[in-house]
Amino acid sequence: MSEKLTNRQVRSIKKMFENKGRRQQLKQQGGKRPDSTSDRSRGPRRNDWDEADEDYFTTEKIRRAERVKPAQPASQADTVAPEPAETGTVIEVRSGDSLVMYRGRTVRALLPKGSRAADGTRSPLAVGDRVELEAVARSDTARIASIAPRRSGLSRDVYEAGRHEASAVAHVLAANIDLVVVVCSPAEPPYRPRLLDRYLVAASRDGLEAVICLNKTDLGVPDAVAASLAGYERLGTRVLRTSAETGDGVDAARECIAGTVSLFTGHSGVGKSSLLNALEPGLSLRIGGVTETKAGQGKGRHTTSSARLLPLSTPDTFVVDSPGIRAFGVRGMPPRELATHFPDIDALAGGCAFGDCRHRAEPDCAVRAAAHLDPFLKARVASYKGMLAELER
Ligand SMILES: Nc1nc2c(ncn2[C@@H]2O[C@H](COP(=O)(O)OP(=O)(O)OP(=O)(O)O)[C@@H](O)[C@H]2O)c(=O)[nH]1
Ligand SMILES: [Mg+2]
Ligand SMILES: [Zn+2]
Structure with a gap:
């Protein structure tokens, strides 16, 4: 069972994904920020998918009002089912449903039928996703209509036991x-x-x-x-x-x-x-x-x-x-790209005899030669080879 979020946490999440995103949008439009707080360029971006006409000051007013009168947890509310096209932020993905922060409340959200990931087990949702919610009933449950494009995400490949490795599915952490x-x-x-x-x-x-x-x-x-x-x-x-x-x-x-x-x-x-x-x-x-x-x-x-x-x-x-992981499959890139994600290997590759050297058994490989002299590089090359084999399977 998950721990309950405090009201401060609820307001804080709402602030991050709504007001901060709005400040970013104003900045992109060349408008002045209405406050003096610094805006991180890496902060969440607002996209077209959000309500375009929402006024920053309205949002601020709502936020201030909430500060005075904290939002009630979903379980105590008569209804938190949203109007169509309301957006929220996924704060927890569970096996059957997810928790979405919507207007300062935690809503239980269900995916539409048939929208499970290819392997039928993992949710296509990830924590941090912005989602569009639809009402289902007068309850604390909503249905997820769509997932907004992500500005970033870390994914690994998961190989299902007993299945062919080609059927690995990407899991966005x-x-x-x-x-x-x-x-x-x-x-x-x-x-x-x-x-x-x-x-x-x-x-x-x-x-x-x-x-x-x-x-x-x-x-x-x-x-x-x-x-x-x-x-x-x-x-x-x-x-x-x-x-x-x-x-x-x-x-x-x-x-x-x-x-x-x-x-x-x-x-x-x-x-x-x-x-x-x-x-x-x-x-x-x-x-x-x-x-x-x-x-x-x-x-x-x-x-x-x-x-x-x-x-x-x-x-x-x-x-x-996040839950601990035991295995981290790395796929989703051409084998040739792999070395570019090893800056140390990439920097030495220019010295290899062959321009397309994969640093495995090719003669006059500068990477392997250097690895003989450097235990750290040796370990890195071992990692690289293991991943290369995975990409070539
Ligand atoms: N000695 C020592 N033990 C620690 C430290 N941090 C965590 N532990 C212990 O390590 C064990 C695992 O800690 P968790 O925080 O549950 O580890 P986790 O990475 O969140 O584990 P998962 O949720 O299973 O992925 C517990 O027994 C902790 O008390 C530390 O800095 N020093
Ligand atoms: Mg843990
Ligand atoms: Zn080489």
């Missing part, structure tokens, strides 16, 4: 985000650089900035893990080091995500929810118990079961807490 925070740990569960590489490739492919966050630093950071993270820093990837347990590095993490909509993702049990609880006291996200996480086996069991969009008290800051 979160939509309309600015930043991907890939959380990992030095132990319990073990550090997995191959998974990090998959995240970095997918973020690059999807045009998103990614930062790595090594959590659980209180457990000690082995030299090999420190060296690997230093390698990512040399590539230009920001690396945060935190302990949700002791609070070390939490302030720097809070600063890093300030003013963004960020997705916290990574292997199960690395401490995503714990870190978010440390970042924002009062969030009270459920975390895995010591016995539940099978820490000794380094496995971790999924504690967070669905992705949730949550506002933080830092202005204009939102996070998506």
